[in-house]
Amino acid sequence: MQTQAQDFRQRRQRLAQLYPPPVLIRSGGPARRNPPQAYPFRASSHFLYFAGWNHPHLTVLLTEGRATLFYDQPGVEESIWDGPGPDLDELRAAYGFDEIRPGSEIPDRQVLDPQAPDDLLEAVIQLRLRHDAAARSQLEQAVDMTVRAHFQAMRATRPERREFQILATLLVSVTQEGGSTSFSPIVSRRGEILHNPLYDGTLQRGDLLLVDFGAENREGWAGDLTRTFPVRTTFKPRQAEIYEVVLNAQKAALRECRPGREYREVHRAACLAMTEGLVQLGLLRGDPAELVERGAHALFFPHGIGHLLGLDVHDMEDLGDRAGYAPGRSRSTQFGLQSLRLDRPLEADMAVTVEPGFYWIPQLLENPERLAPFRDCLDLQTIEAYREVRGIRIEDNVLLQEEGARNLSAALPKELQEIEIVVNS
Amino acid sequence: MQTQAQDFRQRRQRLAQLYPPPVLIRSGGPARRNPPQAYPFRASSHFLYFAGWNHPHLTVLLTEGRATLFYDQPGVEESIWDGPGPDLDELRAAYGFDEIRPGSEIPDRQVLDPQAPDDLLEAVIQLRLRHDAAARSQLEQAVDMTVRAHFQAMRATRPERREFQILATLLVSVTQEGGSTSFSPIVSRRGEILHNPLYDGTLQRGDLLLVDFGAENREGWAGDLTRTFPVRTTFKPRQAEIYEVVLNAQKAALRECRPGREYREVHRAACLAMTEGLVQLGLLRGDPAELVERGAHALFFPHGIGHLLGLDVHDMEDLGDRAGYAPGRSRSTQFGLQSLRLDRPLEADMAVTVEPGFYWIPQLLENPERLAPFRDCLDLQTIEAYREVRGIRIEDNVLLQEEGARNLSAALPKELQEIEIVVNS
Numbered sequence: 001m002q003t004q005a006q007d008f009r010q011r012r013q014r015l016a017q018l019y020p021p022p023v024l025i026r027s028g029g030p031a032r033r034n035p036p037q038a039y040p041f042r043a044s045s046h047f048l049y050f051a052g053w054n055h056p057h058l059t060v061l062l063t064e065g066r067a068t069l070f071y072d073q074p075g076v077e078e079s080i081w082d083g084p085g086p087d088l089d090e091l092r093a094a095y096g097f098d099e100i101r102p103g104s105e106i107p108d109r110q111v112l113d114p115q116a117p118d119d120l121l122e123a124v125i126q127l128r129l130r131h132d133a134a135a136r137s138q139l140e141q142a143v144d145m146t147v148r149a150h151f152q153a154m155r156a157t158r159p160e161r162r163e164f165q166i167l168a169t170l171l172v173s174v175t176q177e178g179g180s181t182s183f184s185p186i187v188s189r190r191g192e193i194l195h196n197p198l199y200d201g202t203l204q205r206g207d208l209l210l211v212d213f214g215a216e217n218r219e220g221w222a223g224d225l226t227r228t229f230p231v232r233t234t235f236k237p238r239q240a241e242i243y244e245v246v247l248n249a250q251k252a253a254l255r256e257c258r259p260g261r262e263y264r265e266v267h268r269a270a271c272l273a274m275t276e277g278l279v280q281l282g283l284l285r286g287d288p289a290e291l292v293e294r295g296a297h298a299l300f301f302p303h304g305i306g307h308l309l310g311l312d313v314h315d316m317e318d319l320g321d322r323a324g325y326a327p328g329r330s331r332s333t334q335f336g337l338q339s340l341r342l343d344r345p346l347e348a349d350m351a352v353t354v355e356p357g358f359y360w361i362p363q364l365l366e367n368p369e370r371l372a373p374f375r376d377c378l379d380l381q382t383i384e385a386y387r388e389v390r391g392i393r394i395e396d397n398v399l400l401q402e403e404g405a406r407n408l409s410a411a412l413p414k415e416l417q418e419i420e421i422v423v424n425s
Numbered sequence: 426m427q428t429q430a431q432d433f434r435q436r437r438q439r440l441a442q443l444y445p446p447p448v449l450i451r452s453g454g455p456a457r458r459n460p461p462q463a464y465p466f467r468a469s470s471h472f473l474y475f476a477g478w479n480h481p482h483l484t485v486l487l488t489e490g491r492a493t494l495f496y497d498q499p500g501v502e503e504s505i506w507d508g509p510g511p512d513l514d515e516l517r518a519a520y521g522f523d524e525i526r527p528g529s530e531i532p533d534r535q536v537l538d539p540q541a542p543d544d545l546l547e548a549v550i551q552l553r554l555r556h557d558a559a560a561r562s563q564l565e566q567a568v569d570m571t572v573r574a575h576f577q578a579m580r581a582t583r584p585e586r587r588e589f590q591i592l593a594t595l596l597v598s599v600t601q602e603g604g605s606t607s608f609s610p611i612v613s614r615r616g617e618i619l620h621n622p623l624y625d626g627t628l629q630r631g632d633l634l635l636v637d638f639g640a641e642n643r644e645g646w647a648g649d650l651t652r653t654f655p656v657r658t659t660f661k662p663r664q665a666e667i668y669e670v671v672l673n674a675q676k677a678a679l680r681e682c683r684p685g686r687e688y689r690e691v692h693r694a695a696c697l698a699m700t701e702g703l704v705q706l707g708l709l710r711g712d713p714a715e716l717v718e719r720g721a722h723a724l725f726f727p728h729g730i731g732h733l734l735g736l737d738v739h740d741m742e743d744l745g746d747r748a749g750y751a752p753g754r755s756r757s758t759q760f761g762l763q764s765l766r767l768d769r770p771l772e773a774d775m776a777v778t779v780e781p782g783f784y785w786i787p788q789l790l791e792n793p794e795r796l797a798p799f800r801d802c803l804d805l806q807t808i809e810a811y812r813e814v815r816g817i818r819i820e821d822n823v824l825l826q827e828e829g830a831r832n833l834s835a836a837l838p839k840e841l842q843e844i845e846i847v848v849n850s
Contacts, residue, residue, distance in 0.1 A: 031457060031458050031464065032456060033456050033464070034467070034469060034470055034737055034743055036739065036742055036743075037608055037609075037737070037738065039456065039458070039609070040609050040622060041622065042458055042459070044459060045459055076788050076789070076795065080727055080786055080788055080789065081619045082618065082620050082621075082622075083615070083618035083621060084787070084788065162603065164600055164602075164603045165600075165601050167600055168596070168597045168600035168601040169597070171593070171596050171600055172593045172594070175589055175590075175593035175596055176590050176593040177589075178589045178624070178625075183462055184463065184464070184465050190508070193507065193508035194506045194507075195506045195507050196507075196508060197465060197466065197507075200603075302505055312459055312462070314461065314462070318459055318461075361505055362509070363501050363504045363505055364501070370501070
């Protein structure tokens with residue numbers, strides 16, 4: 001279901017209630033690579049949220065909930081290259097613009113950008129943080145599209161294929177549905193490189209392939225799922241052990257996802273469950289709660305449990321930590337916790353990712369300085385034995401509800417929802 | 426065949442002969458969309474040409490043909506996210522760097538950018554204008570990859586499919602081979618919108634589909650081909666007539682492609698052949714040469730016959746018209762000719778596109794002001810009858826050689842080299 005004119009109107013009216021003065025929102029221009037070449041245009045998420053039309057160099061003025069779009073139909077020269085402009089009546093009807101005026105009439109008003117006043121930014125965050133019915137429907141579509149792409153990637157995975165061939169199946173899946181990607185995908189047999197931007201690797205039997213991929217649907221909403229699965233199709237015993245640890249950590253985190261809980265408790269639940277698992281396997285020694293308190297788990301799980309999800313995959317991070325961190329809160333200085341992107345109480349209609357991971361990162365696990373504070377609780381010989389696991393992450397997208405939460409990836413085919421752990425022993 | 430260290434060394438030495446002082450070249454950073462999200466990184470073409478490594482935030486210093494790369498291995502924090510740095514010896518060997526120094530030692534030297542002194546820019550243009558053996562091999566690879574993608578798109582085209590489904594076949598083809606796109610593709614049943622960025626249309630029997638698509642190969646070199654073909658598989662009589670006119674115009678232009686000829690004569694040959702065809706079909710009246718002189722053809726063919734091709738699809742247009750226009754030359758003010766991107770004598774080892782087109786653009790052909798100067802030579806009734814043709818472009822990539830020229834698209838399967846004109850009458 002598409003977002004309707006009345007949905008955009010309602011968002012503007014709600015903003016006017018929270019922040020009465022007039023506000024200008026700009027769609028922005030295309031990003032460029034080696035000018036004059038432009039990437040496909042994608043309007044700023046604030047603009048898409050309140051005004052919907054994915055078109056460059058637009059400005060909309062919101063005044064008491066009314067929307068004036070400033071737009072000039074292309075002149076002859078411009079329209080020869082870019083085509084004729086749209087029908088203005090259709091434009092008004094589609095996005096609920098109250099008026100369309102020439103660009104020369106844009107007044108001098110407060111612009112919504114990262115430098116805007118606190119109360120304006122806070123009002124926008126309050127709206128975009130809790131997704132209305134139209135936004136929830138869009139998120140579902142984006143996650144469904146993401147699911148179908150992952151399914152194709154999993155089917156295409158086999159020994160001797162290159163990572164970019166798996167990437168291709170993801171891209172074709174979302175493009176065929178009229179979508180695109182919500183961020184640069186990670187498709188890697190070296191899952192321990194957290195932001196690996198390369199797709200050069202050749203898959204080998206016994207590898208795990210980590211796929212962190214999100215679709216962006218036609219209205220610009222993001223999905224973001226990670227699956228890690230064997231090439232192909234059985235786990236090695238130690239891979240299976242760690243996979244279960246990560247899966248248990250994710251389940252523990254998902255159980256904490258409900259309105260009123262702090263998101264950092266979701267993070268902590270994952271850390272604790274993972275640490276319990278690593279203690280059981282003998283990589284760590286000691287009391288799990290104490291180990292988490294000291295940050296020992298972060299040697300294996302250095303990132304945060306997730307982030308806000310919406311029109312941006314890291315929703316509203318154009319505003320820094322302002323959306324992710326509740327007013328008055330700021331990042332921890334502890335390694336691991338400092339990478340938590342979200343520290344707020346969860347509320348109904350928020351959407352978040354839940355994505356614990358285990359990574360065998362040599363720069364941490366072979367680094368005397370990083371290991372020093374934890375000498376008493378590490379079994380280095382056992383840790384070494386798990387090197388072949390490399391990286392495992394499992395990521396779902398969760399919509400908070402009045403009662404509990406809904407895993408948006410529940411539409412996944414069963415084999416993707418929970419990868420069957422068949423061990424090749 | 427990959428570009429070798431000795432190829433990069435030779436380019437640097439040739440630059441030092443043309444411009445002796447030291448020069449800094451930067452790879453640049455990733456373009457961003459809704460910060461903090463980045464597009465996949467692609468180094469500046471000048472950097473790729475002289476230094477080869479597609480990696481962000483690098484600087485190379487060229488001194489008397491020697492290359493010093495300034496590069497800092499990632500620290501622990503950075504390498505946790507982005508992985509470990511490369512082996513420096515391998516790096517030296519792959520790209521022929523003479524030295525690798527810390528980033529803190531970058532000296533204050535002339536930077537190669539669009540504001541650099543004339544003699545530096547002219548030296549770089551002279552090198553990149555005439556492709557060395559390594560560059561020619563790369564261009565061939567990029568065009569071959571482009572050809573295979575077009576072939577898949579053609580096979581996938583049928584009534585009721587959406588344009589984005591055809592786009593998907595193009596993307597999957599190049600991605601599966603480890604490449605990407607050299608520019609935002611055009612895949613449209615409305616070929617008359619020259620820069621159509623949308624892929625929303627539904628293909629209908631009787632449409633022509635215009636596909637303007639280029640691969641970028643692994644080293645960053647660009648292909649750029651256009652084919653226009655029926656959905657599916659027969660032309661309507663008037664589409665076929667105009668297709669033949671455009672094809673004849675392209676053949677006439679290709680015949681002019683040889684060292685010593687002016688590229689604007691290539692353009693003119695296409696304009697003349699197209700005008701002859703339109704006179705024969707009765708859309709235009711009068712002497713073709715005179716009509717071209719007056720610019721009447723530009724009502725149907727408003728753009729230039731093509732552009733330089735290399736590491737950029739519009740090669741070196743980051744320097745404006747400096748590479749495209751020979752020193753002392755500048756753009757015409759005549760409609761049509763003003764859009765010619767290249768006005769130089771052709772030389773061996775230059776690569777150019779040859780891409781005439783016919784477009785039924787209402788903003789021109791229904792515009793009394795634009796038609797007024799040509800009232801005496803237009804048959805508006807006949808023109809109206811060809812409205813259904815919309816847009817046809819045929820584009821090949823040509824490498825100039827000592828004797829004549831080589832059409833790099835000659836590797837095309839026969840059905841793509843020359844689309845069989847079967848008329849549904």
